Amino acid sequence: MGFKSMLQQEWRDALKDPRRFIFLFGAALAYLIVFGMLYLPNIVREIPTVIYDADQSALSRKIVRNIEDSDSFLVAGYSQNEEDMHKSLRNKEAFVAIEIPVDFSRDLAQSGSANILYMANGSNIIMTNVTSSALQNILEESSNALGAERAAMVTGIDENIIKKRIATVESRFRILGNPTQGYLYFFLIGLAMAAFQQGILFAMGASLFQEKILTFKKIVAKTMFYQFFAMLSFLLIIALIYYGLGIELKGDFLLLLTLGIAYTFSVLGLCCLFSVFFAEEMQLVRFLIMYPVPAFILSGYTWPQESMGEGMAFLAKFFPLSYLSNNVRDIFLMGNAFHLINDIVMLVILGAACFVLRLIVGKYSSKLLN
């Protein structure tokens, strides 16, 4: 049977088993919709907060107003005492509690400094990070203004001059790639790539197990077939990310395409290799279901590989997703991906190695499965 006939046969088989195209094109689309819905707000804000203002002075009320005006906080209640405040935190009516102690203004007037207590439910570090930094910024302003006012009275020097001595070093930040640090930009691309990977694995897996005898020629034909359609799917995903989610592609489209080709080749090789260890599609699918979560975490897309330890970082090198998701995100958000050529080469090597191993192991596969 020639290649052309094999490809035509593959086309007919794929039409008879609609799962293949559904997985190939639908998996990433489904994830983009499902997680697009989740991360649409983009940044976490309006975190339920309880305030206990024991001071009830003009200054404490001004601080409370500043907190109320902040996007990061949603004042869920005002406690009358500490016990109430702790109870709100304990019952998760609020995730943050801010206590302005009694004699706050008096201490400021007399000794020049006073404390405000910030308490947070630290189980969710996203909320802790957002609120602690927001509160620091709010208090810094008030603190500097108060300090300047007081020092001006004592020294007789102009308040503005004193302010410059207090806030003498201003911090400025230039945030590249994801200036708002939004989750839509951070997460969605990687999740779509993870789903894309599953789509390829399921589709190719279904095709491989359809054959009673799998020759080298058939493997090549199937790889070519699914490489083509996987690339169409990849283009569709890129288009959805660009047009649907409005994430600008700052980098080179051709580089992205090349990365996609190398990646799909690698994943198809991986699927061929995996399939040799299982007697039927059901067993392969069971294994493939265990695969995506470790692959996603090991890819370093969220928790960076630099922080994983050497052993895990080394293990991550064997997962194709490790070479894809970060690069796609960087090409979109940063305009280029570090070590991209290196990663493309690694994907091709990984894919080729998988195909070669498949051929070698395939010869002994009946013994293996017995």
Add this chain to the structure above:
Amino acid sequence: MKICLLFREEIKYLLGGKVPPVVILITLPVIFTALFGTIYKENVVNHIPLAIYDQDQTSLSRKLVQMYEDAERFRAVSYVSDDEEMEKEIRTGNVKAALIIPADFSKNIQSGQGTNILLTVNSANNMFGNAALSAAQEINRSFTVAISEKLLEGTGLLPAEAVSTAYSIRLGVRILGNPANGYSPFMLSGLLLNGLQIGIMIVLSPYLYDELQRRKKRHGIGEWLLPLVRAVPYGLFAFIGYCLALCMAVNIFSLPMRGSWTEAMLLGICFIIFVMGAISLFSICAPIRIMTLQAPMLYIMPGLLYSGLSWPIFDMSEYATAFAFLLPMTYAGDTLRDILLMSYAPSLLENCVRMVIGGLLAAFLSICIFWLRSRDDQGWFSAGTGA
């Protein structure tokens, strides 16, 4: 007696085969805990590669540089001498952040004009961005307060007055449950549950479908009872896996257990009931055997991120919240973490009740569909012959 026979049959199946299904049920949550516990061992993102561009080169600027070098959060890997070199370091990925101290930094501070410092961060990965920004803010604040004290003393203020003027309103911080803001306490318990639900899905998914295929074999027991009875051993082994994984998380990966083990066990049981009920529903609705595994993926896989463990539920859109309420992880994820870290989960009882109701409802629906399909002589709902 017949029930005992069924139990024995099911346990024999779970313990049999080249790779007994019970191995997946028990080991998958353990493997997930071990794998992710190891990955998150460092707990916080540290040693962020940093480029330093000190245009001032005075003792004051070097003091600031020293503070960044001493900070565990950063690792100064490169000292650049111009903008182009700095941009190149960021562009090539050699560094994730760059600190720029302008020329006249020291002169402007000492003259009282004030100055600024710039931190450029590659925040394509929010982990680096958040860690770098929060650490930089702390370092800069400490540096600014120290310098301000000296400047204010120069205006005639006494040292004690200068200190309190430089930092009038102080923030006392108390972070409950996870004081180090660590990633392991934040995510590990959720990943453990994720592994558990995936293990249940892998092993349990085809069971009702297979039962339907065997419907000609009657055991003399009401058909409504069959799936329930057969499911019990799965639940039992899943619970063993859950307990082992939780013990591992607490004893090996130092996840605190500030709450009660009894509450954690109860939560686990209710979670297993819900997951099993939901999986049974997918199982009995699948047209072919393989779809019993593939169809639930869109339901089970988003569970971790939809659970409120990371992205809080109060900040989800209405549609997202509605979807989240259908997922078992939503009720178990945050609750287990509360038991572990906060010693108390205010919604424990409520969530347990919801999970049990959800699981029983799903099980009831699946039994109804099972009954319909098993009586379907016309083949309207019959199972296909897929693998």
